[in-house]
Amino acid sequence: MDAERITEQVQPVRADRLRAFCQRVFETLNVPAEDAAITADVLVAANLRGVDSHGVARLRRYVNGLRDGMMVAKPKVQVVCETPTTATIDAGAGLGQPVSYRAMQRAIQKARDLGSGFVTVRNSNHYGIAGYYAMMALEHDCIGISMTNADVLVVPTFGRNAVLGTNPIAVAAPASQERPFVLDMATSTVPRGKLEVYQRLGKPMPLGWATDETGTPTTDAGLVLENFKKRAGGGLLPLGGAGELMGGHKGYGLALLVDVLCAVLSGAAYADLVYPKTPDGKPLPSNIGHFFGVWRVDAFRPVEEFKAAMDDLQRRLKNSPKAEGQPRIYIHGEKEYEEAERRSREGIVLEPKVVADLRAIAVELGVEYDLE
Amino acid sequence: MDAERITEQVQPVRADRLRAFCQRVFETLNVPAEDAAITADVLVAANLRGVDSHGVARLRRYVNGLRDGMMVAKPKVQVVCETPTTATIDAGAGLGQPVSYRAMQRAIQKARDLGSGFVTVRNSNHYGIAGYYAMMALEHDCIGISMTNADVLVVPTFGRNAVLGTNPIAVAAPASQERPFVLDMATSTVPRGKLEVYQRLGKPMPLGWATDETGTPTTDAGLVLENFKKRAGGGLLPLGGAGELMGGHKGYGLALLVDVLCAVLSGAAYADLVYPKTPDGKPLPSNIGHFFGVWRVDAFRPVEEFKAAMDDLQRRLKNSPKAEGQPRIYIHGEKEYEEAERRSREGIVLEPKVVADLRAIAVELGVEYDLE
Numbered sequence: 001m002d003a004e005r006i007t008e009q010v011q012p013v014r015a016d017r018l019r020a021f022c023q024r025v026f027e028t029l030n031v032p033a034e035d036a037a038i039t040a041d042v043l044v045a046a047n048l049r050g051v052d053s054h055g056v057a058r059l060r061r062y063v064n065g066l067r068d069g070m071m072v073a074k075p076k077v078q079v080v081c082e083t084p085t086t087a088t089i090d091a092g093a094g095l096g097q098p099v100s101y102r103a104m105q106r107a108i109q110k111a112r113d114l115g116s117g118f119v120t121v122r123n124s125n126h127y128g129i130a131g132y133y134a135m136m137a138l139e140h141d142c143i144g145i146s147m148t149n150a151d152v153l154v155v156p157t158f159g160r161n162a163v164l165g166t167n168p169i170a171v172a173a174p175a176s177q178e179r180p181f182v183l184d185m186a187t188s189t190v191p192r193g194k195l196e197v198y199q200r201l202g203k204p205m206p207l208g209w210a211t212d213e214t215g216t217p218t219t220d221a222g223l224v225l226e227n228f229k230k231r232a233g234g235g236l237l238p239l240g241g242a243g244e245l246m247g248g249h250k251g252y253g254l255a256l257l258v259d260v261l262c263a264v265l266s267g268a269a270y271a272d273l274v275y276p277k278t279p280d281g282k283p284l285p286s287n288i289g290h291f292f293g294v295w296r297v298d299a300f301r302p303v304e305e306f307k308a309a310m311d312d313l314q315r316r317l318k319n320s321p322k323a324e325g326q327p328r329i330y331i332h333g334e335k336e337y338e339e340a341e342r343r344s345r346e347g348i349v350l351e352p353k354v355v356a357d358l359r360a361i362a363v364e365l366g367v368e369y370d371l372e
Numbered sequence: 373m374d375a376e377r378i379t380e381q382v383q384p385v386r387a388d389r390l391r392a393f394c395q396r397v398f399e400t401l402n403v404p405a406e407d408a409a410i411t412a413d414v415l416v417a418a419n420l421r422g423v424d425s426h427g428v429a430r431l432r433r434y435v436n437g438l439r440d441g442m443m444v445a446k447p448k449v450q451v452v453c454e455t456p457t458t459a460t461i462d463a464g465a466g467l468g469q470p471v472s473y474r475a476m477q478r479a480i481q482k483a484r485d486l487g488s489g490f491v492t493v494r495n496s497n498h499y500g501i502a503g504y505y506a507m508m509a510l511e512h513d514c515i516g517i518s519m520t521n522a523d524v525l526v527v528p529t530f531g532r533n534a535v536l537g538t539n540p541i542a543v544a545a546p547a548s549q550e551r552p553f554v555l556d557m558a559t560s561t562v563p564r565g566k567l568e569v570y571q572r573l574g575k576p577m578p579l580g581w582a583t584d585e586t587g588t589p590t591t592d593a594g595l596v597l598e599n600f601k602k603r604a605g606g607g608l609l610p611l612g613g614a615g616e617l618m619g620g621h622k623g624y625g626l627a628l629l630v631d632v633l634c635a636v637l638s639g640a641a642y643a644d645l646v647y648p649k650t651p652d653g654k655p656l657p658s659n660i661g662h663f664f665g666v667w668r669v670d671a672f673r674p675v676e677e678f679k680a681a682m683d684d685l686q687r688r689l690k691n692s693p694k695a696e697g698q699p700r701i702y703i704h705g706e707k708e709y710e711e712a713e714r715r716s717r718e719g720i721v722l723e724p725k726v727v728a729d730l731r732a733i734a735v736e737l738g739v740e741y742d743l744e
Contacts, residue, residue, distance in 0.1 A: 083487035085457050086671040115455035116488055120672050143637070156689050158698040163689055173632050181632060183625040189618055208618055215695025233693065239612055239619045242695075246561055246580055246618075247611045253555040253704045256689070260545050260553060264681045265515070265672045271688045299458040300492050300637045309636045316643045317528050317535055317628070321605065323587025323614075326530040332625045 012347025013371050018056060019044045021358070021371055025059065026095075028365045029066040030073035035098035042097040042128040047348045050339035053193045054129045057354045061126070062095065063361055070285050071095055071125050077102075080122075080267075085110050087119045088266050093285045096127030096148075100290055104133040104146070107294040111142055115299035120266035121290040126150070130170035131184030131333075137294045138174045141303045145293040146170045149262045151286075152272050153228070154188045155235045156256075157242075157249040160215035162228075162235030163271050166191055167258035172333070174297070176307035178314040182333025187255040188236040192228075195221040195236075208241030210234065217242045263289035384719025385743050390428060391416045393730070393743055397431065398467075400737045401438040402445040407470035414469045414500040419720045422711035425565045426501045429726045433498070434467065435733055442657050443467055443497050449474075452494075452639075457482050459491045460638050465657045468499030468520075472662055476505040476518070479666040483514055487671035492638035493662040498522070502542035503556030503705075509666045510546045513675045517665040518542045521634045523658075524644050525600070526560045527607045528628075529614075529621040532587035534600075534607030535643050538563055539630035544705070546669070548679035550686040554705025559627040560608040564600075567593040567608075580613030582606065589614045635661035 019040045026036035039062070047055035065071035075094030079087055087106055091099040103119040110117025127133070130146045137144025150165030166186040173181045190209050198205040204219035212218040213233035227234045239251030263270035268289025276284040297306045314331045322329060350358075355371070362369035391412045398408035411434070419427030437443035447466025451459055459478055463471040475491040482489025499505070502518045509516025522537030538558040545553045562581050570577040576591035584590040585605035599606045611623030635642035640661025648656040669678045686703045694701060722730075727743070734741035 081672055083668075083671040086487040086667070088672045114486065115458040116490055118488055118667060118672075143632075155695070156692070156701050158695050158701050159689070160693040160695045163692045171629055171632075173636070181628065183629055185619075185622040185625060187622075189612070206617055211695065215693075215698065239622050240561070241618065245578055246613065247557075247623075249702070249704070250557040250559075250611050251619075253557060256553065256685075256704065257543055257555055259685060260515075260543075260682070264545070264678060264685055265667075265669070267673050267677065267681075270681070270685050272692075273688075295458070295490060295637075296455075297637070299455040300453055300460045300490075301639050305639065306636060309639075309642065310632070313628075313631060313636055313642050316645075317531070320528070320535045320644075321532040321587075323527070323530050323532045323583065326587065329528050329530050330621070332621070332628065 011372060012349050014347050015044050015048055015344060017371060018047065018348060021362075021367070021369070022056060022059060024367045025063065025361060025365060028367050029063065031066070031095065032074060035095060038101045039095050039097040042101070042132050044348075045132050046129045047350075048340040048343045049129070049131070049336040050343070051129055051336070052351070053191065056350065056358060058126070058128075059361060060357050063365070065125065070283065075099075085114055085117055089119060089121045091121050091124035093123055094125070096125040096288065096290070099124055100127045100133050100146075100292070101136070103290065104136045104144070104292045104294070107292045108137060108140055108142060111294035111296045111299075112140065116293070116295045118291070118293045120262065121292075122263070122266040122268035122287065124268070124288045124290060125286055126288065127290055129184065130168040131172065131182050131336075133292055134170040134172040134184070135180070135182060138172055138180050141174055141297050143171065143173045143295045143297060145291070147258045147262050147291040149259050149268070149270060149274060149289050151275055153192055153236045154238055154255055155211055155215065157238065157244060157252045158215075160213070161233050164238075164252070164255040164259060165274060166236065167255040167262075169254065169258060173310060174307060175310035175314060176304075178311045179331070179334055179337045181310065181314070181331060182336065184333070187239055187251050187258060189239050189241060189251065190236065192225075192236065195225055199225055208237060208246065210236050211242065258291075261291040265291065383744060384721045386719050387416050387420055387716060389743055390419065390720060393734075393739070393741070394428060394431060396739045397435065397733060397737060400739050401435065403438070403467065404446060407467060410473045411467050411469040414473070414504050416720075417504050418501045419722075420712040420715045421501070421503070421708040422715070423501055423708070424723070425563065428722065428730060430498070430500075431733060432729050435737070437497065442655065447471075457486055457489055461491060461493045463493050463496035465495055465497070468497040468660065468662070471496055472499045472505050472518075472664070473508070475662065476508045476516070476664045476666070479664045480509060480512055480514060483666035483668045483671075484512065488665070488667045490663070490665045492634065492664075494635070494638040494640035494659065496640070496660045496662060497658055498660065499662055501556065502540040503544065503554050503708075505664055506542040506544040506556070507552070507554060510544055510552050513546055513669050515543065515545045515667045515669060517663070519630045519634050519663045521631050521640070521642060521646060521661050523647055525564055525608045526610055526627055527583055527587065529610065529616060529624045530587075532583075532585075533605050536610075536624070536627040536631060537646060538608065539627040539634075541626065541630060545682060546679060547682035547686060548676075550683045551703070551706055551709045553682065553686070553703060554708065556705070559611055559623050559630060561611050561613060561623065562608065564597075564608065567597055571597055580609060580618065582608050583614065630663075633663040637663065
């Protein structure tokens with residue numbers, strides 16, 4: 001019986017089925033069909049690319065957000081400022097994915113017309129993987145950029161409390177024979193999920209990932225996670241770790257840059273204001289900001305020349321001698337493309353607790369469940 | 373006598389005198405007056421901001437470059453591609469500073485007209501501090517960005533040889549009561565100069581700054597510097613250090629991004645092609661690339677709102693609790709602004725070997741020397 005259940009749980013799910021399920025869930029929660037399809041696609045794209053932390057494991061949060069009114073199913077989306085190459089959009093507290101998809105489309109159109117286009121979004125929610133939107137530029141022979149601010153988890157250099165998010169930066173650039181370059185990185189050394197893994201394993205984590213409540217680096221992942229819950233201080237360290245010795249001030253600067261471009265420029269909330277609460281501690285709708293940008297390659301150089309040079313650059317890196325004991329040098333995005341090809345073919349294996357969660361959502365909402 | 377000489381050597385130099393001296397040097401080497409003034413200003417700005425490694429200590433390299441024909445004093449600068457919001461400029465192997473100054477001016481003009489502007493430069497040389505050009509946007513109430521690729525010193529994650537430069541990224545954004553945010557960071561953990569300091573002191577450097585010729589992290593700064601000379605392998609590590617454990621692949625990705633935007637997009641040399649040599653090892657003119665960008669703040673949001681939010685964001689960070697033993701949290705650019713104010717007032721103290729070098733240049737070129 002147990003063996004059967006385990007087999008059942010690790011049965012891979014086809015991406016299209018997972019997408020259709022998520023779409024039904026969103027539609028049941030009054031999200032318009034097109035918005036539901038976009039959001040489902042962004043979630044499943046994360047699973048396909050191997051970024052399971054940002055995939056359907058997050059569906060529960062969106063379901064809860066839509067149910068308790070923290071996220072608006074049919075938001076009033078408004079362009080609040082526009083020039084030939086820029087725009088700022090108010091997302092009306094709706095889901096982050098549909099507004100981000102359309103913001104990126106708008107940036108692409110501006111770049112097609114005039115060479116470059118940039119759109120910021122305010123009053124939004126978690127938008128999934130940053131890379132999804134950057135990659136939308138690729139089929140137009142454009143370079144895409146996507147950033148978002150996020151829940152406060154990261155301590156500034158020399159600080160004791162988390163005041164910034166893991167604020168990711170994604171950039172995608174096309175190539176010819178080689179795969180596109182797709183950088184998609186949080187500006188913290190590691191995401192919170194990495195600490196959860198070390199806590200589960202009961203393993204000390206490396207010094208330089210996070211600090212305790214005094215602002216001192218610690219190896220105790222459980223302590224840091226507990227401190228997050230209690231808002232006791234400490235948090236994740238920016239890329240480069242604690243202090244300035246290993247460049248932690250640079251990771252801190254990148255996180256701050258993301259807050260400037262996503263939130264200060266758009267009019268969204270920044271720093272510790274991102275997830276506001278009432279005076280008695282009840283959560284209020286978040287006001288996350290995003291930043292999207294597009295450069296048309298042939299506004300600088302003929303596309304074929306650019307792509308040939310992208311191929312050559314990648315090959316120079318990949319074919320250069322390896323460090324002792326290392327079989328391979330990667331280009332950013334390469335691992336994810338390989339994983340997406342494999343998972344498109346073989347299906348997506350979800351963790352048992354994610355499967356249980358999806359099943360529970362189906363029951364709660366009376367949505368057909370056909371993933372097993 | 374010795375005491376007197378030391379006193380003489382640490383005598384601070386006024387910025388305007390240093391600037392005038394550099395300008396005379398460049399003009400003597402047939403650089404047009406305006407180009408000489410721009411280049412001198414960029415060099416002395418580095419000294420004022422406390423970035424002495426990029427200040428007049430580099431004058432010797434420019435002098436040698438101009439004398440031996442590796443840098444062209446009166447280059448043929450050409451706009452090779454242009455759209456309403458973008459341009460690519462061929463610098464004609466001239467000094468990096470004048471073409472970069474004018475490229476940034478052009479990007480600012482495009483942003484003033486249409487909201488954003490981006491200019492790449494190819495066939496250029498070392499352009500000094502990246503932040504100088506980003507900061508040019510500030511007085512126009514714009515956000516400025518500046519990047520350059522650079523001499524090959526950085527090993528990719530899992531690589532054995534240096535294939536990328538320290539490829540800096542600079543971004544400047546205006547504020548109101550607070551100082552502007554000015555991020556200006558190499559994408560390596562530390563610059564080569566840091567290793568030279570540790571070598572002089574005979575101190576082991578932290579693991580995670582650089583690797584030996586097998587690609588293994590080392591604490592021996594002298595070994596790494598020696599390996600650079602012998603082209604024996606190893607080099608500086610990207611921000612985040614060796615491997616992926618502390619995020620080294622992110623620093624590597626940022627360095628690669630800079631190569632894509634500065635060189636692949638402009639048609640400049642990238643990776644290990646930046647400083648080419650003849651088959652028998654003689655240096656050829658370098659073909660460095662730069663990338664400049666400008667966003668007009670009010671193309672997204674009213675300037676006063678943006679600046680007020682910049683002030684508030686900075687204060688939230690600076691006023692947040694400090695890590696144990698830390699007196700202060702900094703905003704990027706703050707240290708440099710404070711240093712520039714102090715040095716503008718008190719003068720610039722040059723290292724004795726830099727003073728000796730400037731004196732020697734004056735003698736060689738028959739230029740008046742009035743810095744002591």
